[in-house]
Amino acid sequence: QTVQARLPCSNMVVSLTELRLPLIISFLCGFGTCSLQETQVYGLRLEDVTERVFMRERVIVAPHGTTFKLRLFGSYLSNETWPWVAFAAAGGVSVDPCALEKRRNSSAFRLRGAFASDDENSGIIEVQTEATASKPENKDAEPVLHHFCVLKGQAWGSVGSDKLVIKNPDVPSDYIPLWGLILVVVLLVLVCSVVRCVNLSLLWLDPLELYVLHSCGSEDEKRAAKRLKPIRRRGNVLVCSLLFICALGHSVLGVVLYRLYGSIVPAVFTSGFLIFLLAELVPHIVCSGYGFQVAPGLIWLAQICLILTCPLSCPLGLLLDLILHRDVSTVGIREKTMEMIRTSVNDPYNEFVKVEFSKGALRTKTVEDILTPLKDCFMLPSTAVLDFNTMSEIMQSGYTRVPVYEEERSNIIEILYVKDLALVDPEDRTPMTTITKFYNHPLHFVFNDTKLDAMLEEFKKGNSHLAIVQKVNNEGEGDPFYEVLGLITLEDVIEEIIKSEILDESDGYMDMKVKRPMAPVEIPLEPRSVHDEFSIFRPPEGEPKIRTSPQLLLATHRFLSREVEHFSPQRVSERVLFHLLRHPSVNQEVKFDPANRLSPDHYLYTRNHPVDYFILLLQGRVEVEIGKEGLKFDNGAFTYYGVSALTAPSSVHQSPVSTQRQSPRDPFDLGDATSPSSYCPDYTVRALTDLQFIKVSAALVSTSAFLLLFPTLFAMTFAICMHSYLIMDHFL
Numbered sequence: 001q002t003v004q005a006r007l008p009c010s011n012m013v014v015s016l017t018e019l020r021l022p023l024i025i026s027f028l029c030g031f032g033t034c035s036l037q038e039t040q041v042y043g044l045r046l047e048d049v050t051e052r053v054f055m056r057e058r059v060i061v062a063p064h065g066t067t068f069k070l071r072l073f074g075s076y077l078s079n080e081t082w083p084w085v086a087f088a089a090a091g092g093v094s095v096d097p098c099a100l101e102k103r104r105n106s107s108a109f110r111l112r113g114a115f116a117s118d119d120e121n122s123g124i125i126e127v128q129t130e131a132t133a134s135k136p137e138n139k140d141a142e143p144v145l146h147h148f149c150v151l152k153g154q155a156w157g158s159v160g161s162d163k164l165v166i167k168n169p170d171v172p173s174d175y176i177p178l179w180g181l182i183l184v185v186v187l188l189v190l191v192c193s194v195v196r197c198v199n200l201s202l203l204w205l206d207p208l209e210l211y212v213l214h215s216c217g218s219e220d221e222k223r224a225a226k227r228l229k230p231i232r233r234r235g236n237v238l239v240c241s242l243l244f245i246c247a248l249g250h251s252v253l254g255v256v257l258y259r260l261y262g263s264i265v266p267a268v269f270t271s272g273f274l275i276f277l278l279a280e281l282v283p284h285i286v287c288s289g290y291g292f293q294v295a296p297g298l299i300w301l302a303q304i305c306l307i308l309t310c311p312l313s314c315p316l317g318l319l320l321d322l323i324l325h326r327d328v329s330t331v332g333i334r335e336k337t338m339e340m341i342r343t344s345v346n347d348p349y350n351e352f353v354k355v356e357f358s359k360g361a362l363r364t365k366t367v368e369d370i371l372t373p374l375k376d377c378f379m380l381p382s383t384a385v386l387d388f389n390t391m392s393e394i395m396q397s398g399y400t401r402v403p404v405y406e407e408e409r410s411n412i413i414e415i416l417y418v419k420d421l422a423l424v425d426p427e428d429r430t431p432m433t434t435i436t437k438f439y440n441h442p443l444h445f446v447f448n449d450t451k452l453d454a455m456l457e458e459f460k461k462g463n464s465h466l467a468i469v470q471k472v473n474n475e476g477e478g479d480p481f482y483e484v485l486g487l488i489t490l491e492d493v494i495e496e497i498i499k500s501e502i503l504d505e506s507d508g509y510m511d512m513k514v515k516r517p518m519a520p521v522e523i524p525l526e527p528r529s530v531h532d533e534f535s536i537f538r539p540p541e542g543e544p545k546i547r548t549s550p551q552l553l554l555a556t557h558r559f560l561s562r563e564v565e566h567f568s569p570q571r572v573s574e575r576v577l578f579h580l581l582r583h584p585s586v587n588q589e590v591k592f593d594p595a596n597r598l599s600p601d602h603y604l605y606t607r608n609h610p611v612d613y614f615i616l617l618l619q620g621r622v623e624v625e626i627g628k629e630g631l632k633f634d635n636g637a638f639t640y641y642g643v644s645a646l647t648a649p650s651s652v653h654q655s656p657v658s659t660q661r662q663s664p665r666d667p668f669d670l671g672d673a674t675s676p677s678s679y680c681p682d683y684t685v686r687a688l689t690d691l692q693f694i695k696v697s698a699a700l701v702s703t704s705a706f707l708l709l710f711p712t713l714f715a716m717t718f719a720i721c722m723h724s725y726l727i728m729d730h731f732l
Contacts (some may be wrong), residue, residue, distance in 0.1 A: 004189075010546065011731055020090050020386075021515075028469050034243045036582050038076065038152050038153055038378040039075075039076050039077060039078075039081065039084050039150060039152065040071050040074045040075045040076060040150075040152075041073070041074040041077075041150045041159045041160075042073050042074045042075075042160075042423065043072075043074075043160065043163055043421060044070050044071065044072050044073065044148065044160075045070070045071045045073075046060055046068065046070060046071075046073055047068070047069040047070065048068065051068060051210075053066055053068045057268075058161055058163065059145070059160050059163045059164070060161075060162070060163070060164045060165070061165055062129050062165075062166060062167075062168050063129070063167065063199065064129055064130060064131060064132055065129060065130075065132070066128070066129050067112065067127070067129075068125060068126075068127055069124050069125070069126050069127070070124070070127060071085055071122060071123070071124050072085075072122065072123055072124075072125060073121060073122050073138075074122075075119065075120065075121055076120065076629030077115065077117055077121065077122065078115075078120075078121060079114055079115050079117065079408070080150045081151070082114060082115050083111060083115075083151075083201050083652060084150060084151040085115075085148070085150060085151075086104045086106045086107070086111070086129075086149040086151075086156065087100065087107040087108075087110075087146045087148065087149060087164060088100065088103040088106070088107055088146065088147050088149050088156075088158075088365065089103055089106060089107050089108070089111035089144050089146050089147075090144065090145045090146070090147060090163075091103065091144065094156060096158050097147050097149075097158070098156040098158045099156055099157065099529060101195040104149060104156065105392075107146050108129055108130045108131075108144075108146065108166050109127055109128075109129060109146050109164055109166075110128050110130070111125060111126070111127060111156060112126040112127065112128045112129075113114065113125075113126050115229075119559075127164075129166055130166075131165060134551040135217045142281050142488060143166065143167050144165065144166070145163040145164070145226075146163060146164040146165065146166075147163060147164075148160070148162050148163070148164065152175035153579075155375050155435070157267075163168070164429035169241055170608065174260065177660060177731065178260075181259060181260045183254065183258070184256050185260070185274075186258055188249050188252055188253045188256065188272050188309075188713045189190070189253065189275075189278050189279060189598060191245075191249050192249040192250060192253070192275065192278075192279035193241045193244055193278050193279045193282060193283055193306065194298075194301065195246050195249070195301075196242075196246060196279055196283040196303055197286060197294065197298065197310040198241070198242055198298045198302050199239065199246070200232065200283055200284065200287035200291060201287045201291040201292070201294045201298055202228065202232065202236065202238065202295050202298065202299075202302055203232075203238070203239060203327075204287060204291040204292065204295070204540075205227075205228075205232075205292065205326065206232075206235075207232055207233065207235075207327075209504045210228055210229055210232055210461060211225075212224045213225040213292075214229065221382030221389060223296075224292060224295070224296045224515065224677075227299060227645045228299070231299055231302055233304070234317065235304075236317040236318075236320040236321050236324075236327055237306065237313050237314055237316075237318070238302060238313075238317075239308065239317075239327070240309070240312070240313040240316045241302075241305045241306050241308075241310075241312075241313035241317075242302070242305055243522065244309050244312060244313060245305055245308075245309060246279070247279060249279075250271070250275055250279070250365060251611070253274065253275070254267060254268065255272050256609045257270050257271050257447055259301060259329070266596055267640065268503060275316070283456070295318070299547070306421060306641075306732065312538075324639065334569070345606045357463060363450075363451060363452075364454050365454055365496065366450060366451055366452065367448060367450050367452065367455050367467070367469050367488045368448040368449065368469065368485065369452075370450075370488065370492050370494070370495075371485060371487060371488045372483060372486050372487050372488070372489075372492070373470045373485070373486045373488040374409055374484055374486045374487075375409075376486075377403065377409075377486060377487050378397045378399055378402060379401075379403045379404070379405050379409055379412070380394075380402055380404050380405075380432060381400065381404070381405060381406070381411060381432075382404050382405065382406045382414065382432055382433055382436075383432070384431075384432040385429045385430070385432065386421065386424055386428075386429065386432060386435065386549040387426050387427075387429045388426040388427075388433070388549075389497055389717075390426075390432075391421060391682070392424050392425070394416075394418060394421070394460075395418075396651050399418070400417065400418050401415055401416070401418070401465070401466045401489075402417075402418070402488065403415055403416075403468070404414045404416055404432060404436055405435075407708075408465075408569065410466055410483070411484075412484065412710050413436065413443075414433070414436035414437070414442065414443075415436070415441045415443060415466070416432070416435065416436055416439070416441075417439065417441060420435050421435070426551065427549065427551075428551070432729035441464075441732075442463070442464065443468060444458070444466065444467040444468065445465060445466040445467055445468050445469075445470055446458070446468070446488070447469075447470065448469055448470065448471040448485055449471075452493055452496060452693065455467070455488065455493055456490075456493050459490045465489055465490040465491075466487060466488075466489050466490075467487070467488050467489075468484060468487060469484070469485045469486050469487065469488055469544045470482045470483060470484050470485060471483055481571045494695075514709065532665060548581070548582075548587050548618070548692070552618060553578075553581060553620075555638075555652065556581055556618060556694060557574070557578055559616070559638055560577065560616065561574060561577060561583075562693075563640075564614075564616075564640065564643065566614075566643065566647075566701055567701075571675055572701070574586070580700065581694065585695075585698055586694055586695060586700075587692075587694065588607060588692075588693060588694075588695050589690070589691060589692050590602065590604075590620075590687050590690065590691040590693075591690055592620075592687050592688070592689050592691070593692050598686075602686050602687040603684065603685070603686050603687075604641070604685040604686070604687065604691075605624065605642065605681045605683060605685040606684055607625070607643055607681060607682060607683060607684045608680050608681075608682070608683075609680065609681070610678035610679065611642060611645055611679055611680075611681065611695055612645050612678045612679045612698045613642055613645060613695050613697045613698070614640065614641070614642040614643060614645055614646050614694075614695070614697075614698070615640060615641050615642055615685075615693050615694065615695050616638070616640040616696075616699070617635065617636070617637055617638065617639050617640065617641075617691065617692075617693045617694060617695055618635070618637055618638070618692045618694060618696040619637055619690075619691065619692040619693075620636075620688070620689040620690050620692060620693075621634055621635065621636050621687075621688045621689050622634070622635050622685050622686060622688060622691065623685070623686045623687075623688050624641075624683055624684070624685050624686055625684040625686075626682065626683040626684075627682070627683075627684060634688065640680065641681070641683075641685055642681065644679050645678070645679035645698055646696075646701050647679075648697050
């Protein structure tokens with residue numbers, strides 16, 4: 001550290017009393033009194049006094065390798081005869097050292113540049129000391145004085161009693177240069193910030209939360225939790241080590257700043273600001289969002305801190321373990337929170353659970369993150385007609401609300417509720433707009449940056465459970481416009497809360513994040529699940545339309561598959577039964593002739609006449625006469641007869657007249673010929689009105705049952721072949 005000196009004015013400027021006589025002489029010479037016009041220097045002053053270059057007791061002290069300026073006072077000070085200033089070392093000689101050229105040339109002080117004259121009587125010269133000493137210096141010896149020499153005419157001589165000396169200032173043992181102090185401050189702040197990041201990131205999760213991530217997290221989370229687990233077990237030792245290093249860094253930072261400023265107040269405020277901003281706030285911001293990702297990379301630094309502070313942190317950490325029986329980093333309120341959740345799990349409307357877990361998971365996401373894209377939405381054009389095809393498509397989609405668009409899918413103008421179709425007859429072919437304009441359900445639009453918690457509150461108001469997501473598109477040269485991105489429903493928000501997909505009986509999507517339709521599974525010969533595909537009951541295009549309406553065909557299909565055992569899914573595939581019911585020979589009619597009520601064409605069954613077919617009455621009324629007593633009663637739609645004709649031959653009564661052999665024929669050919677399996681009814685069925693009925697032969701039912709067994713037989717055959725191949729391959 002350099003020696004500080006404060007010089008009085010008498011030492012800075014030559015006394016005016018001493019300069020009075022030379023000034024009078026100069027004044028008189030100016031008026032011709034003195035004819036000798038020689039350079040005269042009456043005094044000098046040190047410019048820009050510093051801690052290293054100063055003037056004390058008329059001796060200018062300067063260390064090696066410095067440059068300083070001197071202001072000279074005198075007369076006839078000009079550059080015409082320059083250089084007229086020099087320096088000479090005293091060196092114990094009796095004569096004036098300035099008169100010796102060798103002394104002038106060996107001086108440690110050198111002129112630098114020319115004389116900068118302000119006027120005739122003053123100017124500035126720049127002096128530079130040699131960089132290093134030419135001879136080794138003896139610290140105990142007296143420093144060598146250097147005289148200030150001026151050229152007077154042809155001779156050099158000393159001026160006044162001012163001297164110059166080279167002396168390196170006494171530097172204290174704890175001296176640190178300015179750049180060193182700044183570097184130490186930067187390093188201390190950096191170390192405190194990094195150690196604080198280590199503290200927050202490693203202690204952010206308690207051991208239980210690490211165990212949950214290790215068991216149920218993603219692959220990256222499992223690997224990170226596995227690495228953090230060993231060091232996290234020593235929580236109290238780790239926190240003592242890191243906090244001790246932070247406290248030590250804060251203390252040293254304050255001391256260094258005091259050395260830098262030399263005052264307590266600015267050092268305290270600067271230290272507090274740097275610690276708050278860089279050593280506390282920044283680590284909290286980083287670790288709050290990326291603490292778990294940063295922690296694995298800082299394990300090595302935490303281990304170094306543990307080793308450095310082991311003598312202090314280990315005993316103190318073990319003492320905390322014995323006293324607290326838990327980590328000081330474990331937050332007690334978190335345990336209370338989890339206990340509250342466990343005790344109130346049976347209350348689905350618990351306010352705490354709703355606020356902390358439902359809304360807490362929704363504050364950071366927007367509707368754009370979970371919406372269903374417009375291209376994946378089920379929508380109907382406004383020109384659609386509510387016939388059987390359209391209504392079956394709506395029912396098959398499984399949605400309760402269907403957007404209606406005009407011309408473009410992004411131009412949604414109405415919304416159709418499926419419950420609005422309860423009283424709509426598909427045969428009326430009602431236009432879509434008639435229903436939507438009658439009910440006039442309001443459309444709910446939201447912007448794409450709406451938070452999910454705000455969206456949930458909107459849905460809770462009950463105005464709508466479906467919203468159209470739009471954004472302002474200001475791209476291009478045209479005016480900004482609203483662009484529809486997709487749809488969001490209450491179910492989407494609930495799925496985001498529970499982090500799971502909700503699949504109901506009509507759900508057609510499996511992916512929660514991307515609304516990707518499930519791949520269609522074709523099972524042509526196996527019974528379907530409880531979901532019926534209504535599209536198979538649509539009238540086929542390019543084929544003659546059957547006489548039975550799609551609604552009646554659907555009702556017939558369900559009735560037979562559930563009420564008649566021979567047509568159950570265990571015996572006949574639903575798809576095969578559908579194709580069976582659509583066959584023209586199965587769908588038959590009887591036109592009633594009132595003029596000839598007893599016409600043979602009116603009889604569906606005649607007592608003791610063998611038959612091999614089954615009849616299901618769809619429309620009209622019949623008279624049934626049963627038993628020897630001839631009891632009569634009327635029956636209507638969806639009554640069936642001849643179930644025993646579909647039973648195997650060994651289990652039914654055979655008529656003596658049905659013993660003739662039949663030639664091979666089309667199973668759909670339902671002629672009057674009998675077969676060995678013919679059934680003789682003990683009743684008579686006669687039409688009373690026009691009839692529409694289903695007539696199925698026993699041979700046709702047997703063929704349908706075989707089609708159900710065909711995939712199973714094929715699978716068994718394939719399995720046997722593969723098993724045989726593996727055995728042969730093993731032995732060969």
